[in-house]
Structures are given as structure tokens and as C-alpha cells.
Amino acid sequence: MINMQPYENPEYFLWLSLALLPIIIGLLKGKRWRIYETIVSFAFLFLIFDANKFVQGLALIGYVAFEMCLMFAYFKYRQKRNDTWVFVIAVLLAIFPLVIVKITPVFEHGAASIIGFLGISYLTFKIVGIIMETRDGMIKSLDFLKVLHFILFFPTISSGPIDRYRRFIKDYDTVPSVEKYVNMLGKSVHYIFLGFLYKFILAYYFGSVLLPQVSALALAHGGISWYLVEYMYVYSMDLFFDFAGYSLFAVGTSYAMGIETPMNFNLPFISKNIKDFWNRWHMTLSFWFRDYIYMRLVFFLMKKKLVKNKVNLANLGYLTLFLIMGFWHGVTWYYIVYGLFHACAIIICDVWLRFKKKHRDKIPSNRFTKIFAIFLTFNLVCFSFLIFSGFLNTLFFMKH
Amino acid sequence: MKDTVLNILVDLTGSDEVKKDLDVNLFETGLLDSMGTVQLLLELESECGVDAPVSEFERSEWDTPNKIIAKVEAMTNEL
Incomplete structure (x- = not known):
């Protein structure tokens, strides 16, 4: 029997575009063929x-x-x-x-x-x-x-x-109006082709060509080495292009079906601080955690006056959010440390932002400080991904 | 109503900017964050009597003083 995992290879896209064609024609005519849409959805689910x-x-x-x-x-x-x-x-x-x-x-x-x-x-x-x-x-x-x-x-x-x-x-x-749908269709094609670049070229290069090499070198050397630093950057690039590529496929396919599925990534590596990063990285997940866990918890604690101090309250919210996110990734020490790392980073980021607000006139802000902020955030994030990768676990705690 | 909302915003953001520019984007400028938003919802509840649950809060609909005022006015009219 045929089995097709979502967006796994060019063949999938061939079948996908054939199946979507009637939906696209329908929407261009201003019609939604719901029964056909349901059959297509069911068929693709069945094939997974x-x-x-x-x-x-x-x-x-x-x-x-x-x-x-x-x-x-x-x-x-x-x-x-x-x-x-x-x-x-x-x-x-x-x-x-x-x-x-x-x-x-x-x-x-x-x-x-x-x-x-x-x-x-x-x-x-x-x-x-x-x-x-x-x-x-x-x-x-x-x-x-x-x-x-x-x-x-x-x-x-x-x-x-x-x-x-x-x-x-x-x-x-x-x-959607025909005018709007034509626009969406343009975006759909753009997203899917950008996804090809991300997933099948860049993620392939970083993940399947470079990563095994640097991984072997770092393991052969053992302990902390420059190879480990290389691993950190290569892994981070692979993680981004792989997931952002997949997300582009998912959003692109949705757009072709007349559904504006929200975007998942917005240039995360130019974030100016960790807070900014979480507004740009895996956005639908971080917004979900923000809206359904953080804000609700803070709302509840504030309304019941259980925690009086605003700073403590915010910090408690961050710790809860990122610990849950860590456990959700999987019950291993490195996912939980990854969560704690980001919670601490955001708490420190807030301390800095409060300090900056108070001493706005004394702290320089120019091109250099902005580039430095991006550089610092990028490296912190890549380090957190090294923890996330589980490679440190392999390197330090497993026989190889 | 407008003044009440603006005073709450001045209090929360610690800046008069929200009174000077009613179309300033509160989230992009960093004037308001999730924490500030929750405070805003609670203040609106106690000061203006509007009951806005967290689910009601869609950032793009609440990101400027003008939009917040419009929202609160619409919600008081519903009462």
C-alpha cells in the first residue's frame, strides 16, 4: 500500500498539486467545493x-x-x-x-x-x-x-x-474574493518554492551533509572543542531551515485552499533580544503558550492577589511557561534545561529592559549597539539549541 | 470613558506617549507586554466595568490607544 508522509519528497508535491487543482479552480470561480475538499483531506490523512x-x-x-x-x-x-x-x-x-x-x-x-x-x-x-x-x-x-x-x-x-x-x-x-484569492495563490506558490529552498537544499546541506561530519569530529575529539562550536551553529541552521521549510509548505498549501494559516517564523535570527526572538521563532507555539498559559496564569494570580509583586509574578509566569514547554518537548534533562535556560534568559532580559527604561538618556543606542544585540541574541539562541539537540548528552554521558 | 482608558494606559506604560499619539503601536514600541496586557484587562474590569476575558484579546485589535478606546466603548454599549 502507498504511504505518504507530509511534504517528504517531490512526489508528494506532485500529488498535492493535482489534488488541489480543482479546489484552486473553484476558488478562482468564487466557489468552495466543500465535499471535494473533504474527500481530498480524508485521502491525504489516510495516506499518512x-x-x-x-x-x-x-x-x-x-x-x-x-x-x-x-x-x-x-x-x-x-x-x-x-x-x-x-x-x-x-x-x-x-x-x-x-x-x-x-x-x-x-x-x-x-x-x-x-x-x-x-x-x-x-x-x-x-x-x-x-x-x-x-x-x-x-x-x-x-x-x-x-x-x-x-x-x-x-x-x-x-x-x-x-x-x-x-x-x-x-x-x-x-x-475569498477573486482578487484576494489571486493574491493568496501568489503567496502560496512563493511560500512553497521558498520552502523547497529551505527544506530540500539548505536543511539538506546543513543536516545531512555537514552535521554528520562535525558530529563525528566533535565525538572523536571528545569534551569541549571547536568542533562542538561548529556543531552548535550547523545544528541551529538545520533546525531552522528544516522547520521553517516545513512551515512554509503548510502555510503555502493552506493559502491555496483559501485558508490563511498563520506564519510560524519571522526572521528569528535578527531578533534584538530573547523576548523579540520568541515573537519570531515558532510563533504559533509561543503565542499559544503566551495566550493560553502565561496570560491566563498571570490573570488568575493577579485577580486572586496571590502574588503581589509584579516582577515576581511575571517571572513565575515565565518559569511555568518554559518548564511546561520543556516537558512538552520530551521528558529528558536537556529539554527541561533548554526550557529553564530560556526562562532565565527572558527574566534577565526583563531586568535589562527595566533598567534601560529608567536610564534611557544615559545608555547609548546606535548602529553598533543594535548589531551587538543581534549578535548576542543569536549566539544565546544557538547555545540553547545545542542544549536542545541532546548532543551534549551523547557527548558527555553516553559511550561512543 | 476615553480619559479613564488613557489614564490606565499612562499608569501601565509609565509614559505620556499614549496621550500624545493615540495611534502609537503599544506592542511594537515595547510600551505594553503580556504582563501589562493582563493588568490592562483587570483595570478595565474594575474601572470601566467591562468584562474582557483573555480569549477576547486579539493583539492586532488592541494594539493602539485608539483601538482600545473603541473596543471598550463598543463593549460598554453592549451592556
Whole structure:
């Protein structure tokens, strides 16, 4: 049986463009052929989870059935009542499968959980978003088929970008004007071709050509060496071009379908500080954490007056956010240290920003300081990616 | 209403700039961050009586003093 993982090779793009062609023609005529769209989505989902990925496919079906029941039960409940404990239980139940999938490898010597499947994290983010906005009364109607379309939207199923229900439905319910759609189609082609450059040329060069070489050299030398520094930069470039390339494919495909999936990256390596970096790197994830964890936690603590000092409150929020993000990446020391590293970096960044605000007239600001800020941020970020890569674990704690 | 909102913003940003330029982008200039936003929502709740949950807050719709005033006015009219 044929199995096709999203955007894995040129053949995928051939099938994708053939399948999208009728949708594109429809939208150019000002029509959305919803039934055809649904069939295409289903076919591409099927091709991800068939053949040797069959077990994952079953896990996906079970997961979706469970989460749909949960969302609709909570929505129905919320129309009548609004108790905090019910909301908390709903969120805990929603993340329960993901937590199991993340914890299983720790207890099973690295083996993956049987209930896991490609994209479970990203589906969970969307679902938790729906539950939280239902609680806030912002989602006023929940349509069964639309929710399914939203959480299973095939261009973004494997790794995002993470869209929001209300935003997605606004696009899905309307047909863009022909003028607007032509513009979107132009962007779509541009994004996909930029994605080819990122993923199949640059990420290939950094990840498949350079990385094995510097990795072998750094391991042969052992300990801290210049090869390790090289590894850090090469890995960082690979990580960026690989993920940004994938994201461009996902956004480009969405645009061709008349859906303006949000962008994931905005030139992250020219960030002027760590805060700026998180507004440019994996944006839909960091905004999700900002809106659904940080802001809600701070809102709750401030309203209940549990933490009085504003600085402590912000810092507590950062630590919580980045620790959760670390654990989400995986339960290993290096992901958790990566999270703590970024939490500390943002806390220090805030100290500096407050200091700068107070002494604005005394601190120079010119081209040199700006370039220095970008240089410093870039290197801090690359160092954090070295932690994230797990290479230090291989280098220092494993026999090779 | 306008003055109340502006006074809250002056308090939160620690700068008169929000009164001088009602179209200044609060997030791009660093005048307001997530923390400041939460304070803003809580202040609006206690001072103006509008109940704006965090979900309501879409940055692009709240990024200038003028937009915030318009939002708050629209929400008070709904009451």
C-alpha cells in the first residue's frame, strides 16, 4: 500500500498539486467545493496513516473520538453552568492522552506509546484552545463537522502551525474574493518554492551533509572543542531551515485552499533580544503558550492577589511557561534545561529592559549597539539549541 | 470613558506617549507586554466595568490607544 508522509519528497508535491487543482479552480470561480475538499483531506490523512502506520491511524481515530466527546460535552455543560473545577477537569482530560504519550518513553526504555500518532501535540493544542475559549464564552457555537475539519486540517496536521478555531472557521465559512484569492495563490506558490529552498537544499546541506561530519569530529575529539562550536551553529541552521521549510509548505498549501494559516517564523535570527526572538521563532507555539498559559496564569494570580509583586509574578509566569514547554518537548534533562535556560534568559532580559527604561538618556543606542544585540541574541539562541539537540548528552554521558 | 482608558494606559506604560499619539503601536514600541496586557484587562474590569476575558484579546485589535478606546466603548454599549 502507498504511504505518504507530509511534504517528504517531490512526489508528494506532485500529488498535492493535482489534488488541489480543482479546489484552486473553484476558488478562482468564487466557489468552495466543500465535499471535494473533504474527500481530498480524508485521502491525504489516510495516506499518512495507512500501511505500516496503521496502528497510528487507529490511535488517531480513538483520540479524535475521545476528544470530540469531551469538547462537545464541555460545550453543552458550559451553556448552562460555569464551574471552575469542571473546566479544570476538562482541560486535564484533554491533555491526558498527550501526557501519556510523553511519559511512556521514560518508563518503557525509550519505546513509543501505543496511543501516540504523528501530530498528537498539535491536535491537543488546538483542542485545549477550543475548551479555554468555550470557558470564556467566546465560542458561541460548535459545529461537529467544522470542528473535525479544524483539528484534522491536513496541511498542518503533523507539526502545525497551530491555528485558532474562531480564526480558521472565519476563513472556512467564507470564500475569498477573486482578487484576494489571486493574491493568496501568489503567496502560496512563493511560500512553497521558498520552502523547497529551505527544506530540500539548505536543511539538506546543513543536516545531512555537514552535521554528520562535525558530529563525528566533535565525538572523536571528545569534551569541549571547536568542533562542538561548529556543531552548535550547523545544528541551529538545520533546525531552522528544516522547520521553517516545513512551515512554509503548510502555510503555502493552506493559502491555496483559501485558508490563511498563520506564519510560524519571522526572521528569528535578527531578533534584538530573547523576548523579540520568541515573537519570531515558532510563533504559533509561543503565542499559544503566551495566550493560553502565561496570560491566563498571570490573570488568575493577579485577580486572586496571590502574588503581589509584579516582577515576581511575571517571572513565575515565565518559569511555568518554559518548564511546561520543556516537558512538552520530551521528558529528558536537556529539554527541561533548554526550557529553564530560556526562562532565565527572558527574566534577565526583563531586568535589562527595566533598567534601560529608567536610564534611557544615559545608555547609548546606535548602529553598533543594535548589531551587538543581534549578535548576542543569536549566539544565546544557538547555545540553547545545542542544549536542545541532546548532543551534549551523547557527548558527555553516553559511550561512543 | 476615553480619559479613564488613557489614564490606565499612562499608569501601565509609565509614559505620556499614549496621550500624545493615540495611534502609537503599544506592542511594537515595547510600551505594553503580556504582563501589562493582563493588568490592562483587570483595570478595565474594575474601572470601566467591562468584562474582557483573555480569549477576547486579539493583539492586532488592541494594539493602539485608539483601538482600545473603541473596543471598550463598543463593549460598554453592549451592556
